[in-house]
Amino acid sequence: MKPIHAKFLIAAGDTRLFPAEGPPEFAFLGRSNVGKSSLINSLLGQKLAHVSSTPGRTRTINFIGLYAKPNQHDPELMLVDLPGYGYAKISREISAEWPKFIEPYLKERQTLQLAIVLIDANVPPQASDQQLIEFLQSSGRDFLVVGTKSDKLSGNKLRNALNLLSREHGIANILAYSAKTGAGRDELWREIRERAAR
Ligand SMILES: Nc1nc2c(ncn2[C@@H]2O[C@H](COP(=O)(O)OP(=O)(O)OP(=O)(O)O)[C@@H](O)[C@H]2O)c(=O)[nH]1
Numbered sequence: 001m002k003p004i005h006a007k008f009l010i011a012a013g014d015t016r017l018f019p020a021e022g023p024p025e026f027a028f029l030g031r032s033n034v035g036k037s038s039l040i041n042s043l044l045g046q047k048l049a050h051v052s053s054t055p056g057r058t059r060t061i062n063f064i065g066l067y068a069k070p071n072q073h074d075p076e077l078m079l080v081d082l083p084g085y086g087y088a089k090i091s092r093e094i095s096a097e098w099p100k101f102i103e104p105y106l107k108e109r110q111t112l113q114l115a116i117v118l119i120d121a122n123v124p125p126q127a128s129d130q131q132l133i134e135f136l137q138s139s140g141r142d143f144l145v146v147g148t149k150s151d152k153l154s155g156n157k158l159r160n161a162l163n164l165l166s167r168e169h170g171i172a173n174i175l176a177y178s179a180k181t182g183a184g185r186d187e188l189w190r191e192i193r194e195r196a197a198r
């Protein structure tokens with residue numbers, strides 16, 4: 001699917017605002033500040049998702065439609081930017097919102113094809129990430145783990161960090177990604193396209 005035309009569809013703070021289920025969806029999850037919005041922008045090559053140095057910037061579920069042609073009515077697939085979790089200052093507010101629309105989205109959305117779990121490659125294993133992984137496993141959701149901000153670590157250090165994270169979280173593979181350099185972009189697109197075609 002190239003070239004891609006991307007359009008910001010809606011910032012939904014309520015299940016009633018979710019767009020109708022249609023194309024396959026790819027949701028981006030992870031702790032606040034891990035780089036979800038930056039990764040989406042880097043995938044698209046344009047700034048559609050809001051990036052901020054203040055954790056907790058994204059407070060709604062944001063749907064971005066992707067189109068093969070500019071005037072196409074229905075998107076071919078959707079990228080979904082979710083609020084972050086796990087940051088002390090805001091975690092209470094976010095955990096209050098979690099059952100209202102984030103959990104229903106992850107549990108009930110039929111067209112959710114893949115949950116992409118972002119983990120900062122520079123941060124030691126976190127209990128909140130483990131909780132999310134267990135939640136996805138128990139809901140039977142297909143998920144993929146991505147290690148973000150890989151540009152901050154070089155060679156061996158990056159490998160060791162990713163090995164530790166995959167061991168601690170009990171997952172086979174973590175895809176290294178940098179929104180700054182574009183490392184991992186082609187691999188992640190391949191994973192998305194492959195599942196979108198299923
Ligand atoms: N060095 C580096 N910095 C990054 C990268 N990706 C994101 N950042 C920085 O990390 C900060 C948070 O990025 P966001 O994309 O807003 O993170 P988020 O996960 O969407 O955050 P919330 O919406 O608050 O949950 C920003 O200051 C980004 O510039 C990366 O690949 N490399």
Ligand SMILES: [Mg+2]
Pocket residue numbers: 036037038050051057058081
């Ligand atoms: Mg964000």
